[in-house]
Amino acid sequence: MAAQDRLGAPPPLPANGLRVFALGGIGEIGRNMTVFEYGGKLLIVDCGVLFPEDQQPGVDLILPDFRPIEDRLDDIVAIVLTHGHEDHIGAVPFLLRGRSDIPVIGAKFTLALVAAKCREHRLHPRLTEVVEGETTIHGPFECEYFAVNHSIPDAIAVAIRTPAGVVLHTGDIKLDQLPLDGRLTDLAGFSRLGDEGVDLFLVDSTNAEVPGFVTPEREIGGVLDTVIGKARHRVIVASFASHVHRIQQVVDVAQKYGRRVCFIGRSMVRNMQIAQDLGYLTVPDGVVVDIDVAATLPGDRLVLISTGSQGEPLSALSRMARGDHRQIHIRPDDLVVLASSLIPGNENSVFAVVNGLARLGATVITQQNAKVHVSGHASAGELLYLYNAVRPTNAMPVHGEWRHLRANAALAVATGVPEERVVLAEDGVVVDLVDGIAGIVGRVPVGHVYVDGLSVGDVGESTLSDRLVLGEGGFISITVAIDETTGKAVSTPEVSGRGFSDDPSALTAAAELVEAELLRLASEGVTETHRIAQGVRRVVGRWVADTYRRRPMIVPTVIGV
């Protein structure tokens, strides 16, 4: 048993203590949300969603678990958002449903994406825009913002000053030394803060296992120039809809080679409009055309920029790969560039898209065969720079699965943070900073909160476990109407299966067993429907295991008439 499983409820927070715990994002990649507590007040950093895995079928989104703070929503003084990715802002509307006037703090581009998201939820959040270098005060928390470099514009790190000490939270971060927008991660600011003394340093762990340094984003431009410059026909580029700098480079290269640009996919169209409106994306007039105009242009005058780089089955790119996109039909002379990462877990979907495109004859370029993607997260080499600049007393790896947290912890130790001052605390584990020492004091319950369709939370582990059983083996239903007084069947029992077999006669023998069992039960005078249901479930379950060695769900329904 892991040590963290044995933790009990945390003790009361000492008056001079700062408490930290994550409701998501530590021990997993996604749904980042960290709660800071001081003097009875709560400050929240990020509030994102997690996308479900195979073991969570039918789920649309996974939220941070708000239970540990749901009775304390009035104590929240602010939500600080480090940047606009879904895993950092996606759950904001769900938290605001509980209290809509919580102040939401973030940089301009981040807030533009939050505002768009809240509009869809018909919420009107109280947004406060900040810029790097600025300081805001929320109850006992003084927050200072630092520019950081990531795969979306306007990312920030936040320093939180309280009487208990100074905390620095990187958010998602890398240290591109030649960023396209010239906005460097503020290592100088971190150093200054380090001079002042950082008591607790929360650090992005995503790429801590990866040695070395992330290649500058800028170098992708050169690769795109070569690839698109050589193309003689249509070019389709898929990328993330929030990766404005990547898209800017595609737009620049398209322009250089006299190609128009057409954005495809709802989020791509929406985000690029926001990015243009706010000045993050520069596109001369007339370069962007809509899909109907694009359809009339010769292929060599066009670059389509699409969503679907993760193989999402409903995305434009997936539909093209399956040959069922209404307007765009892949041709053997098409060039498709996936200028994107391959997020673990999406391999099958992404390769299905690549294979579909290859089968239709298109040439497909991915990060496997050309440098058309770089990560947005610091590799180990960059993390060392961060630790050495900040020189924290205590370090706490965040944003990562356990393998990433351990790797990040090793980097902290390598730069001189004492091993016992590196806190590995997964979701729900409570860390108190008291007298300059951060330590684990207990844990609060944090589970997965599922969004399925319109409702939140009613799909839980028991429903998911039923779905897994049904998904693996389907079900066999047995329906019997009995005379309530005699227990005798008043109709032929119906035995049918779904997801069990394509063979219409598969269950014939089972129906006979059910009839025999009903006779047997009736002869024993059994009239209780639940006992009859139990009996038929048992005979059918045994039969199917022996005959097929399968485990469908067995669902008896006995109706008394």
Added chain:
Amino acid sequence: MAAQDRLGAPPPLPANGLRVFALGGIGEIGRNMTVFEYGGKLLIVDCGVLFPEDQQPGVDLILPDFRPIEDRLDDIVAIVLTHGHEDHIGAVPFLLRGRSDIPVIGAKFTLALVAAKCREHRLHPRLTEVVEGETTIHGPFECEYFAVNHSIPDAIAVAIRTPAGVVLHTGDIKLDQLPLDGRLTDLAGFSRLGDEGVDLFLVDSTNAEVPGFVTPEREIGGVLDTVIGKARHRVIVASFASHVHRIQQVVDVAQKYGRRVCFIGRSMVRNMQIAQDLGYLTVPDGVVVDIDVAATLPGDRLVLISTGSQGEPLSALSRMARGDHRQIHIRPDDLVVLASSLIPGNENSVFAVVNGLARLGATVITQQNAKVHVSGHASAGELLYLYNAVRPTNAMPVHGEWRHLRANAALAVATGVPEERVVLAEDGVVVDLVDGIAGIVGRVPVGHVYVDGLSVGDVGESTLSDRLVLGEGGFISITVAIDETTGKAVSTPEVSGRGFSDDPSALTAAAELVEAELLRLASEGVTETHRIAQGVRRVVGRWVADTYRRRPMIVPTVIGV
């Protein structure tokens, strides 16, 4: 629409023609099976299984589709097996069920694995052992065998001579120039065959996208030496149960550092016994201990060698990572080495194991952070050597998804095979070699054949699509007993869901809608059970879509009494 979708049935094979088609393995990775036809006789190369993906839930195995040859089993003169991996031999018992006396040809280690597999199926195959350099004759096919290097001992390539021309099939192949057993891929033999003239060259595509050359297997030994040599406590190595040379290196290093070895996992124990018995694995007496003895040894005197490198949930390693292995409990001082690849599609399971081990405190080494694995398949650089040695008239990429086939085709063209002489023919596409020219002439139907539990083929696309629906959204069942003459309900309708919601009151409103609908139908005099079923399905379906925006399967059962 891809060109291959438009192909019709093939014409009769000309008298001087050789026909080739795959029943699996082209357009996918797995279930390799190629059929060669000449003069009314069939020769089969390999007969393997494919492991299912997410879209094939509950399926245990996928077989090649035998339909195109099922009426011609008596025409089969032999099955030649290139090596003993499951994707090359796993379906042999299923083919032998149709005709048990088909001669099965292969090298010693391959046949030992086939024999063990057939024993489980209670089959007694007619096995013929061959060695490289040997020639066997089966009807009109003269087969010559060549040593090739792969990630299992005793792999062979096969040249097939017929009056229509000479074919060379690589099987799975790489060109390790320093193989541990000294058994080089017989490039000299291939060159000699090339001098004679190879009309059709079927080439492993698996790594055609990967530039360069595969590192020699031998170098892993040095890495294992460093890693295990430095370890102060228990070491657990997970690898493939058939990778005898990899295991040999682990055993050698264990011995060097005075550690005993314990094999864990049914297939690991079985295969290592076979490998020792046949002389492929050399282990001095007393080095191997069983798990009970292992449990009594100090950690620094022990290396456990386990299955489970792909994160298989029931494997020993997965159970250790979840903390529920009966005998082995992971400790913070354990070192775990995954000396294995990460097969695409298994990322989530493998990382779940790594995270589980990391959470328990173990140090985990994978191919991500150390060179503890090399592929068994030739990279692009090696494939160029093959093409240049063989100089084929026609080339046909096999063993790969479309992205791999296209990459392999490009390599063939780069070495001088004319583009129109490179045949991309996915499963079922029929290629005839006539007068030295190979060309696509049609296609035979080839689908997926699923094994689920004891039965083969009764789970088909319709069952799988039901499983996917059930797995995503569960189902809502509505059971009604009606009076057959009046159509009136004789009991309260039962509405219940499985995999729909954890909330017991979720369906209360639906039950009321059903009652209302039944009244309405009865008032209209509707008595047919199927129309009543239709009616209640419609109202519940609409209600659930509006209320929850979910898509459970709606399953009405109307019983007339």
